[in-house]
Amino acid sequence: MIPIDRQDLVILMEGGYIYLGMGRLKEAREVFEGVAVMAPRNEIPWVAMGTVHFAQMRYDQAVRSYRQAIRLKPESPFARAYLGEALFFKGREGEAVRELEKAVTLDPSGTAGEFARSLLDAIKKGFEPPAKIRHH
Amino acid sequence: MITAINPESIKTSSPRMSTSSTSGDFSVAMGALAPTAGEMSTVGMSQNGAVVSQAAMTGLSGAGSVASAPYYGYSASTVGISSPTFGADYATPAVGGPAPGASGAASPTAANGSPFQNPSQDFMEKDYLLKQMNDSAMNMLLLQARVQDDNRRYTLMSSIVQARHTTIREMIQHIGRI
Numbered sequence: 484m485i486p487i488d489r490q491d492l493v494i495l496m497e498g499g500y501i502y503l504g505m506g507r508l509k510e511a512r513e514v515f516e517g518v519a520v521m522a523p524r525n526e527i528p529w530v531a532m533g534t535v536h537f538a539q540m541r542y543d544q545a546v547r548s549y550r551q552a553i554r555l556k557p558e559s560p561f562a563r564a565y566l567g568e569a570l571f572f573k574g575r576e577g578e579a580v581r582e583l584e585k586a587v588t589l590d591p592s593g594t595a596g597e598f599a600r601s602l603l604d605a606i607k608k609g610f611e612p613p614a615k616i617r618h619h
Numbered sequence: 620m621i622t623a624i625n626p627e628s629i630k631t632s633s634p635r636m637s638t639s640s641t642s643g644d645f646s647v648a649m650g651a652l653a654p655t656a657g658e659m660s661t662v663g664m665s666q667n668g669a670v671v672s673q674a675a676m677t678g679l680s681g682a683g684s685v686a687s688a689p690y691y692g693y694s695a696s697t698v699g700i701s702s703p704t705f706g707a708d709y710a711t712p713a714v715g716g717p718a719p720g721a722s723g724a725a726s727p728t729a730a731n732g733s734p735f736q737n738p739s740q741d742f743m744e745k746d747y748l749l750k751q752m753n754d755s756a757m758n759m760l761l762l763q764a765r766v767q768d769d770n771r772r773y774t775l776m777s778s779i780v781q782a783r784h785t786t787i788r789e790m791i792q793h794i795g796r797i
Contacts, residue, residue, distance in 0.1 A: 489794070496791040506685045506695060518794070527794040534787070538686050538695035561790045568783075572689055594789045598782040605775050613692040 487521045495521075499531060503538065511535050526552035526559045533562075537569055545569040560590035564599040571602065572612045580606065686787070687780045 499514035512535045519528035533548030549566035552559060567582035583606075586599035688695040 492794045493791055496794055500686070500787060500791065503686050503695075504684060508695060522794065525794055527790055530790060534686055538688050540689050540694045540696075561786065561793070564786065594782070594786040598779070598786040601779045601782045605779055608775065610772070610775055610779075612689065 492518055492522055492525075496527065496531060503535060508535055508539060524555060526555040526562055529555065530559070530561050530565055533565055533569065537565070537572070540572075542569050542573040546573070558589055560586045560593065560595035560599070563589060564595045564602075567599060568602060571606065576606065684780065684784060687783060690776050690780055 495514055495518050499511045499518070502508075502511035502514060512532060515528045515531040515535065519525075519532070522528065529548050529552035533545045533552065536542070536545035536548060546566060546569050549562050549569060552562035553566065556562065563582050564586035567579045567586060570576075570582060571579035573579075580603065583599040583603045587596045587603070590596035590599075685695045
């Protein structure tokens with residue numbers, strides 16, 4: 484295995500997210516897949532791939548990517564928070580709430596916990612994803 | 620000199636702004652509310668002002684990140700191909716009824732050409748006008764309530780999307796850390 488500097492991985496990931504922001508989803512996915520090969524024990528590229536699928540409303544594939552990330556690192560608050568988000572948009576609210584609560588427990592003061600908390604708060608206030616895209 | 624008002628002419632010529640949107644999304648609703656340049660020009664606003672107003676309202680819908688596209692009601696796959704349409708039925712609630720005597724019969728005009736033949740008809744027409752004004756005010760209040768509701772929803776969504784974006788940035792920095 485070729486050792487890759489951590490900073491290079493960060494730059495690659497940022498490049499992938501720039502592609503995602505530009506709407507160039509194919510390129511973004513390719514970058515994240517490449518990072519997953521270079522850092523096979525890291526769950527972050529799988530979470531990133533999940534966000535690409537989420538952006539395209541492919542919630543089943545997003546859930547698969549997030550679950551793969553959780554297999555690599557069960558205590559990843561990022562994977563749990565995004566998994567909860569994808570499950571919520573799929574319409575599986577109960578499971579979504581459980582995953583989001585796990586994310587809050589794993590990262591109570593960090594950004595992943597904050598994101599999970601904000602989504603939980605919205606769900607309790609009756610927020611629903613736009614109906615026409617709920618099940619995919 | 621007091622000029623009599625013909626309510627029939629007001630009913631047919633006053634500019635109407637009907638809004639429509641298939642989604643409760645605030646940004647979509649704002650886009651639906653955005654008046655067209657043509658509509659604004661009929662009430663005396665300049666073309667530039669109308670274009671700016673429309674851009675300000677519709678611009679809200681395009682501000683979200685592609686990564687958070689589902690929160691705004693569309694797939695990132697469609698970005699750049701077609702923007703969300705501000706479609707059909709956010710119809711303003713129907714408050715008010717038909718005008719008195721609006722069964723199709725033309726209003727008889729007096730010999731001197733005024734639209735009102737007698738004082739009782741004059742009273743009925745004025746009463747109808749007042750009712751129309753009240754109905755318009757009620758419609759505006761209901762629309763305002765709906766816009767406020769959408770505003771709350773939009774604020775909620777914005778906080779989620781902001782937290783999501785911050786999480787992504789931190790997640791990128793976490794890669795490679797033990």
